[in-house]
Amino acid sequence: MITTTRRAQDRIEDLFNLAPGDGSGANRPAFSQQEAEAMLLVADWARQAGLEPGVDPFGNLWCLPPGDGPFVTSGSHVDTVPDGGRLDGPLGTVLAVEAANRAGGRRGVLVCAAEEAARFGAGTLGSRCMTDKLTDSDLARMRDANGHDALSARTKYLDALRELPILEQAPLERVLAHVEVHIEQRADLRERDLSIGIATTIAGPVRHRLSFVGEVAHAGETPVAERHDALCAAAETVLLAEKLCREYAPHTTVTAGTLRVHPNALTSIPGAAELGVDIRSVEGGRAQRLLQDLLQGARAAADSRGVTLNEEPLSASEPTTMDAAMVRAAEKACGGLGMRYGRCVSFAGHDAQHVATATPTALLFVASENGVSHAPGEAADWRDVEAALAVLVELMQGLLGGVA
Ligand SMILES: [Zn+2]
The missing domain is CATH 3.40.630.10 (Zn peptidases)
Known part of the structure; x- marks a missing residue:
C-alpha cells in the first residue's frame, strides 16, 4: 500500500x-x-x-x-x-x-x-x-x-x-x-528544534515604485557637475534601503528588488531609473515609518542631482493578527499529538491572512531544512x-x- x-x-x-x-x-x-x-x-x-x-x-x-x-x-x-x-x-x-x-x-x-x-x-x-x-x-x-x-x-x-x-x-x-x-521560508524552526510553527502575525507589505527622472546625456561629453543622473539617485536610495533594513531589524525589513534604467546604454547618462521597494513589518505602523524615512532620503538624493522623483504607492497593508482561538486550537492539536511546535511570525504574505477576514483561519509552517525559499x-x-x-x-x- x-x-x-x-x-x-x-x-x-x-x-x-x-x-x-x-x-x-x-x-x-x-x-x-x-x-x-x-x-x-x-x-x-x-x-x-x-x-x-x-x-x-x-x-x-x-x-x-x-x-x-x-x-x-x-x-x-x-x-x-x-x-x-x-x-x-x-x-x-x-x-x-x-x-x-x-x-x-x-x-x-x-x-x-x-x-x-x-x-x-x-x-x-x-x-x-x-x-x-x-x-x-x-x-x-x-x-x-x-x-x-x-x-x-x-x-x-x-x-x-x-x-x-x-x-x-x-x-x-x-x-x-x-x-x-506552508513550508517555512526561513530556518528559524530548525534552529529551535521544532517541526511545526503556528503563525500569530503575518507582516503587512507596503510597496512603492520610485521613478527618478533626470536627463539623458553623452557619457563622455557631460561634465559631472552638469549631469542629472537618475541612476545615481536611485542607487543612493537602494543603499539607504539597506541601511534602514539594518536599523529597523528584526521585525521590519525593506528591499529594493527591481530597477529599470533608461536608456540603459553604456554611453549615456541614465535619464530615468525606476525602483521597486518592498517593506514588511510584523509591528503595526513600523512599515509606514520606514517608508517615510526612505522617501525623505530618496527626495534628498533626487534634489541634490536636479532629478525629479515620482512616488507611486503600489500597495499598503497592516500586519494581520491571526485568530487567537485558532492559534490555541492548533497548539492543542500539536500538543495532543506530542509534536515539537512553537509560535512564530511570517514576513511573507499568505492567502491565509485574507481568508482570515472571512472565517477563522490558522497558518501552520513546516520546518524548512535549509531556510531556502x-x-x-x-x-x-x-x-x-x-x-x-x-x-x-x-x-x-x-x-x-x-x-x-
Ligand atoms: Zn507560498
Missing part, C-alpha cells in the same frame, strides 16, 4: 514537473496556463478523494464535500515565482487533499489563485478578490513585464479551467474555519511533513466539532 506521505511526495513532484523552466526550478506564473494545469491536477486528486471541484469567479479552486452543509477547508496555492521551489504552495495544497482523503467528513480544499507577486507586482490576487479587497479594475491596472494585465490573464486562465464547474460565487459563508499549511533548493524533512499532516487532520477534526 502506498503511504500518504509517499503519495504526497509523488504529487509534489508531479506539480513540479508540470512546467520545468530553463533552470532547475518550477515555473508556474500567476494566472498562467501552467497554474491552470496545476489546478486541474489538484482537482483530479480531489475527485479521487470524493470531493467535488469547482472554480469561483476569482480563479480559486474549491474542492467541496458533497451536500450543502458547512465544512472546514485547508489548502494553499500552486503558482510559483520564476525558477521556484517544489514546496512553496504545493506542500499545503497536497496535504489538504491528503487530509480530506485520510479523514473524510466535511473537509474541503481551497487552493487560492495567483498567490505569488512575481508576475504582476502584487500577490494573493485570488484570495484578495474573493474577500473584496481587490476589484476587477484593480486587476486591470496591474501589468506583467510583457504588458499583459492581470484581468485579461485571469480570463484566459479561467478559460483553461473550463472543464471544471464554475461556481457562481466563492462559498465562503459555508466555511467554518480554514487552515493553510522561492528557489529550487526548498526542502523539508518528511518526518516533519508527516507530523504536519497528522496535526492538520486532528485540527480540522476539532474545528468541525459536532458537524462531521
Whole structure:
C-alpha cells in the first residue's frame, strides 16, 4: 500500500514537473496556463478523494464535500515565482487533499489563485478578490513585464479551467474555519528544534515604485557637475534601503528588488531609473515609518542631482493578527499529538491572512531544512511533513466539532 506521505511526495513532484523552466526550478506564473494545469491536477486528486471541484469567479479552486452543509477547508496555492521551489504552495495544497482523503467528513480544499507577486507586482490576487479587497479594475491596472494585465490573464486562465464547474460565487459563508499549511521560508524552526510553527502575525507589505527622472546625456561629453543622473539617485536610495533594513531589524525589513534604467546604454547618462521597494513589518505602523524615512532620503538624493522623483504607492497593508482561538486550537492539536511546535511570525504574505477576514483561519509552517525559499533548493524533512499532516487532520477534526 502506498503511504500518504509517499503519495504526497509523488504529487509534489508531479506539480513540479508540470512546467520545468530553463533552470532547475518550477515555473508556474500567476494566472498562467501552467497554474491552470496545476489546478486541474489538484482537482483530479480531489475527485479521487470524493470531493467535488469547482472554480469561483476569482480563479480559486474549491474542492467541496458533497451536500450543502458547512465544512472546514485547508489548502494553499500552486503558482510559483520564476525558477521556484517544489514546496512553496504545493506542500499545503497536497496535504489538504491528503487530509480530506485520510479523514473524510466535511473537509474541503481551497487552493487560492495567483498567490505569488512575481508576475504582476502584487500577490494573493485570488484570495484578495474573493474577500473584496481587490476589484476587477484593480486587476486591470496591474501589468506583467510583457504588458499583459492581470484581468485579461485571469480570463484566459479561467478559460483553461473550463472543464471544471464554475461556481457562481466563492462559498465562503459555508466555511467554518480554514487552515493553510506552508513550508517555512526561513530556518528559524530548525534552529529551535521544532517541526511545526503556528503563525500569530503575518507582516503587512507596503510597496512603492520610485521613478527618478533626470536627463539623458553623452557619457563622455557631460561634465559631472552638469549631469542629472537618475541612476545615481536611485542607487543612493537602494543603499539607504539597506541601511534602514539594518536599523529597523528584526521585525521590519525593506528591499529594493527591481530597477529599470533608461536608456540603459553604456554611453549615456541614465535619464530615468525606476525602483521597486518592498517593506514588511510584523509591528503595526513600523512599515509606514520606514517608508517615510526612505522617501525623505530618496527626495534628498533626487534634489541634490536636479532629478525629479515620482512616488507611486503600489500597495499598503497592516500586519494581520491571526485568530487567537485558532492559534490555541492548533497548539492543542500539536500538543495532543506530542509534536515539537512553537509560535512564530511570517514576513511573507499568505492567502491565509485574507481568508482570515472571512472565517477563522490558522497558518501552520513546516520546518524548512535549509531556510531556502522561492528557489529550487526548498526542502523539508518528511518526518516533519508527516507530523504536519497528522496535526492538520486532528485540527480540522476539532474545528468541525459536532458537524462531521
Ligand atoms: Zn507560498
